[in-house]
Amino acid sequence: MNPFNEKPMPIINSFQNWKCQYPRQYNPREVDPYTKCRIILMNGTEFEANWFSHQFQRHTDNMDLRRELALVRMVEKEQQLKGSMLKPISETALQHTIGYEQLAVDLTAELAKREPDCYVKKAFDFALLEDFDHLYRYANQLEMEEGIIAERLVGRYTEIMPARPTLAHHRFPTDNVRRNINAKTADKQTVLSTMIITAAEQQTMNYYMNIATFGTNDLSRKLYQEIAQVEEEHVTHYGSLMDPNATWLEMLLWHEYVECYLYWSCYKTETNSYVRKLWEANYNMEVAHLHKAVELLNKYEGKEWQQVIPDGEFPAPLKIGENIDYVRGILHDTVQFTTIKEDYEKVEDLSPNSEFFKWQEIRNNPIQQVPSHCVIGAHIRRYRKDYRFQVAPNPIKELRPRTCDNTAVGRVPGAAESSDFICN
Numbered sequence: 001m002n003p004f005n006e007k008p009m010p011i012i013n014s015f016q017n018w019k020c021q022y023p024r025q026y027n028p029r030e031v032d033p034y035t036k037c038r039i040i041l042m043n044g045t046e047f048e049a050n051w052f053s054h055q056f057q058r059h060t061d062n063m064d065l066r067r068e069l070a071l072v073r074m075v076e077k078e079q080q081l082k083g084s085m086l087k088p089i090s091e092t093a094l095q096h097t098i099g100y101e102q103l104a105v106d107l108t109a110e111l112a113k114r115e116p117d118c119y120v121k122k123a124f125d126f127a128l129l130e131d132f133d134h135l136y137r138y139a140n141q142l143e144m145e146e147g148i149i150a151e152r153l154v155g156r157y158t159e160i161m162p163a164r165p166t167l168a169h170h171r172f173p174t175d176n177v178r179r180n181i182n183a184k185t186a187d188k189q190t191v192l193s194t195m196i197i198t199a200a201e202q203q204t205m206n207y208y209m210n211i212a213t214f215g216t217n218d219l220s221r222k223l224y225q226e227i228a229q230v231e232e233e234h235v236t237h238y239g240s241l242m243d244p245n246a247t248w249l250e251m252l253l254w255h256e257y258v259e260c261y262l263y264w265s266c267y268k269t270e271t272n273s274y275v276r277k278l279w280e281a282n283y284n285m286e287v288a289h290l291h292k293a294v295e296l297l298n299k300y301e302g303k304e305w306q307q308v309i310p311d312g313e314f315p316a317p318l319k320i321g322e323n324i325d326y327v328r329g330i331l332h333d334t335v336q337f338t339t340i341k342e343d344y345e346k347v348e349d350l351s352p353n354s355e356f357f358k359w360q361e362i363r364n365n366p367i368q369q370v371p372s373h374c375v376i377g378a379h380i381r382r383y384r385k386d387y388r389f390q391v392a393p394n395p396i397k398e399l400r401p402r403t404c405d406n407t408a409v410g411r412v413p414g415a416a417e418s419s420d421f422i423c424n
Helices: 033-057 063-084 093-113 118-146 188-214 218-239 248-269 273-301 324-334 355-363 371-383
Strands: 337-340 343-346
Touching: 033 063, 033 093, 033 188, 033 248, 033 273, 063 273, 093 118, 093 188, 093 324, 118 188, 118 218, 118 324, 118 371, 188 218, 188 248, 218 371, 248 273, 337 355
Parallel strands: none
Antiparallel strands: 337 343
């Protein structure tokens, strides 16, 4: 499929009345977990496209161009809101959070498995373990708050158990910045993946930042507060991979291409017939946006789209699915790693004066007050053990005990064993 070869619809035909903009909500007891993941993914993708357009407008004084951006941007906003309204009223914020973390785990794993750039794959694998641990923390809070076990919400497709503990995720801010790719020389899959994961993590960060104050108790609010700050690290981590040297109009073209690719992928892999029709309709809208970006690129920079995206054919559809074995492998190999400047090192190889240890002392002293740790402690006190869903014992033996929360793995030298990252 090459969206550049498609005949675009008039953009004005994308606008809908209020009745059409408000969709039928999915049934939380019947919906496939990955339908929810796709909805969250596309909500984040539309948010990224909309806010990129806002930033573009603020960096140009060309009124004709600003008006063109405003037209497309309103369609993007309608798409985002309509997609987000698929979530039912009866689904609580914490239940919805489980979907966010399942998406983070299985989307990241899928992108990592197809990533040809070793450095970019390391970035995926590293943060994957952290989102995996977040899922475990939120799942324990969910059972305490609502009496619901999260394995039902994830359809038993995604395991729920500790990984690199959340309190080990807190790193000195300058250690979260990665080296950027060059969009003109990188593999198309790499450009797509860096943009997709940045949008997804940005949406997660925004959701947690906004939902934190609506927590039903202090512990829930504190957990969102802590993990929202880790998501800030992740957005820096992934966003810094993107090419900063591309022009605004080149990036506009890439944004529209990413949206076309993702809506096409959702359409190809969706199991819910109602939602599938929505993905198809949005794909057709995005083809029109893509062709508008082509027009603007040619008009204002004198470039053809092939100079930015030489091959318009989509890669294989992005299918979000089960990745249990893959995640277990990454957990086994890399749990003791952290980031230092633009690279990755085992905790035991760091200098005692490392910024990592200094930041840990600032953030996590005393450990008894770290929210992600307190959640597991509270669950153990109430139920005599933590909550997990796992198909086999944890690959890290130090993380197998269920009556205490490990606070050493990933942050204390020698707390576990790790080998190294593996490239494709």
